[in-house]
Amino acid sequence: MTTATTKTDTAKDLDDLVLETPKAEDLAALLVGQERPQRPSAISASVTFGWRAMLKIKHVPEQLFDVTAFPIMMVLMYTYLFGGALAGSTQEYIQFLLPGILTMSIVMITMYTGVAVNTDISKGVFDRFRTLPIWRPAPMVGYLLGDLIRYGLGSAVMLAVGMLIGYRPDGGFVGVVLGVALLLVFAFSFSWVWTMFGLMLRTEKSVMGVSMMIIFPLTFLSNIFVDPKTMPGWLQAFVNNSPVTHVASAVRELMAGNWPAADIAWSLGWSVALVTIFGTITMRLYNRK
Template structure:
C-alpha cells in the first residue's frame, strides 16, 4: 500500500510545470540572427574545417598541382621551347591557372554531398541569409585556391622560374586568378543543385573544364595553331585569364586583358548567382 500510494505523489512532484517552462523560455531575449557577412564567414569556416577531418582534401591543392607542373615542364619543355628553363618562364603562369581552375569543381562536389547526406535540408531550415551557405562555401574554397597557388609558385621558383613583375606582379596575378575562380565556382554550384550525385557533378565539370583549359594558350603560343583554332582560342575566357596572369607575373600586362577577365567574372556571378540561389530555394 505504501509503494502504491507514493507513486502518484512522486509522479506529480516530478511532472514539469508547463507554465513555468514557457515562462523560462520566453524570459530571455532571443539571439539575433547573423548578418549576411557573418553567416557567409561561418559557412566558409565550415568548408575549411572539412580539411581538418578529411585531410585527403589537401591532395587536390598540393600533390595535383605539383604533378601537373613537373609532368608538363619536363615532358614538353625541350620539344616546345628548346629548353626546360625557357619553357618554364612561359608555361608556369599557365599551369598555375589550370591547376586552380581544375580544382574549382570540388565546390559543387561538396555541395552535392551535403544534399545526398541530408545536411542541405538542415542548413536551409536555419534562420540565416539564404545564399550564405553557397557564398561561404565558395569563399572557403578561395583559401584552398590560394594555398594551391603558393604551392605552384614555390615549386616554380625552385625549378628556376623568375617572375620579372616582382612580388607585386605575382600577388596581383594570384588575386585576379582567385576572383575568376570564385566566379567560375558558381557554375559547379548550380550544377550540384541540378544533378543527382557527386560523381555526376565531377563528370559534367570535367566535360566543361577540360576543353576550356586545353583549348587555350596555356601550353603553346596560339600563333603556332591553325587559323580556325586560333579564333577559338582567342574567344576562350581562360585564354584571356592566362594572358592577364602571364602579363602581370612578367610585368608586361595589357590592361585590356585584366578588364576582360573581370568582365567575364562579373558576368558569371551576375547570371549564375541568381539562378543558383533560386534553385537553392526551390529544390525539393
C-alpha cells in the same frame, strides 16, 4: 495524526502542481518576453560556413591532395614533357608555362566545390541549413570562401616548385601577388558554375563527369601551353575569346611586370558575368530543392 495529516496535505499540493495546466499567457511570456538573440550578419554567417569547410579538411586531410601533389605533378610533367620540343629548353618554356599551368590547375580544382555541395545534399545536411535564421546564400558562399584557402595554397605550391626549377617573374613579389589575386577572383566566380551542377545533378559522379567535359576544352583550347598564332583561324577565334585565355594572359603579364588592361578587364568582366548568371541560378535551385 499530525504527521499523517501533513503527509496528506503535501501529497495534495504535489498533485495540484502536476495536474495544473499552464496558462497560454504564461507560455507566451516565456517564449516572447525573453530577448531574442541577434541574427548573424551575412558576412558572419558566410565566414562561419567557410570555417566549417576548413574543419572538414582538418578531419580529412586527403582533400588537400588536389592542391599539393596534383599541382606539383602538373608543373613537372608539362615542363619536362613539352619544354624541349616547344621552346628549345625547359628553362625558357617555364617562363611561359608556369602562369598558364597555374591558371589551368586552379580552374580545374574548382569543380570539387560542386562535388562537396552534392555530397552534403545527399546526406541531408542542407535540409538543416535551410531551417536556420541566416542569410540564405551563406552556405554556398561559405563553401567558396573555404575553397579560396585551398586555391591560395595550390598557387603557393606551384609557384614554389616553379621557382625551384627556374621560373623568375620579372614583376617581382607585387606582380605575383596581383596575378594570384586576379586568378582567385576568377576561380571564386567560376566555382558558382559547379555549385549549380552540384544542386542539379543527383550523384557525385555525375557532377565530376559534367565538370570534366566543360573544363578540359576550356583549359586545353587556350593559350596555356602554346601561342594561339600557330593554330588554325577558326580555332584562334575560339581560343582568343575564351575566359581561360584572358585570365592566363593577364596572370602571365602581371607576373612579368606588365599591366595588361584589356585582359584584366575581360577577366573581371567574365567573373561578374559568371557570378550574376550562375549565382542566380544556384540560389533559385537551392530555394526550390
